[in-house]
Amino acid sequence: MHRVAMAPQGLFAVQKPQGLTSADVVRHLQAIFRNHAWFKPDLAVQQKVLDSQSRSQRQRRRRSRQAEVKLGHGGTLDPLATGVLVIGLGAGTKSLSTFISCTKTYETTALFGVSTDTYDCTGRILKHAPHSHITPELIDSALDAFRGDILQKPPIYSALHHEGKRYYQYAREGKPLPIEIKARPVTVLRMELAGFEKGGQHKFGFPEKEGSVEEKVVGEVMRKIGMEESKKRRLKAEGEVQDEAGGSKKVKVDGTLFKQAEKTIQESITTESRPDSPPIASLRMSVSSGFYVRSLIHDLGEALGSAAHMVQLTRIQQGEFELGKNVIPWEDMASEETARWESQLEAALKETSEEGAFITRDDVEQDGGEGDGDGEAEKSS
Helix, strand or coil: CCCCCCCCCEEEEEEECCCCCHHHHHHHHHHHHHCCCCCHHHHHHHHHHHHHCCHHHHHHHCCCCCCCCCEEECCCCCCCCEEEEEEEEHHHHHHCHHHHCCCEEEEEEEEECEEECCCECCCCEEEECCCCCCCHHHHHHHHHHHCEEEEECCCCHHHCEECCEEHHHHHHCCCEEEEECCCEEEEEEEEEEEEEECCCCCCCCCCCCECCHHHHHHHHHHHHHHHHHHHHHHHHHCCCCCCCCCCCCEEECCHHHHHHHHHHHHHHHHHCCCCCCCCEEEEEEEECCCCCHHHHHHHHHHHCCCCEEEEEEEEEEECCEECCCCCECHHHHCCCCCHHHHHHHHHHHHHHCCCCCCCCHHHHHHHCCCCCCCCCCCCCC
16 A cells, blocks of 8 residues: 655754844745655645735735745744753644753853843843952852742833833933832752853853943933842842732832932943953853843842843753763764765654654655645744
């Protein structure tokens, strides 16, 4: 009996390079697979279905006129970041949610001396701070506060404007900031200092762009609000204050707080320098879903009486996928020599598919069969 050949399906992981978004990686992979013999028969069937649809049908279903290999990713990595990006292929996309919620391991590098609006090196400087006092011992001691079950705020860089009005205006007018100041519970299973280098011993420097005075004032206001909230949470944990009704709420900035923040920024502008020798620290951590590495670095800088931002980030493990073990290097995946990635992809899909089956190039070429993929690219957020 003639056997119908199906396109490969399952889960695999690639090593995302710096500079690409997770969605970029998915698009690159679709382009790679589009012309490969393993996928051509299935795509041909999909294309026939698409071509037979009326224009109104395509618009309703938001389908492209070109059939694509069904792919999705299991957790976003920023363009700055590198490392493990889990990819679902075909039916494998149904399992991606488990990788979004699983424990992940990261290696990251923090540069001390300045903070930025994005909490990383792609942003604009909001604060200069002393850093000559920072030592490995001081960092190691400060990391104790970031282990176990903690509360963490996401970066605030997206909260500089609201409905066309700058937060600086809200703060200056003493109006409630139109955001919820809310920390999220996350779990840090492991947090360790992996390395420390003094200034002049590494390649990293401060970002080139400075934030505006208005942005710096808002950043300082938010920092002070964060410090006050941390104090309240600590007192609540110690039973010294009662929980407020209504949960998170918009925060009103009084005139005194605004003036203090404005004065702090003005003083820092007249006295700040741009030293050439800030230290860096390398951290390794295993964390729960929803953890912001850049927020950890920002908060660590504050805890050390300084400022810090993230200059490097690598996801080294996500679920059973780990760099150096079963993750396909991007240089192999992007190579015109498909043999560089075919065996690695085959091994990964055999390991992760429910039936442990994989249709080879020879199977497809001999059978010329059909597949039932819908050709719609999935993107997991």
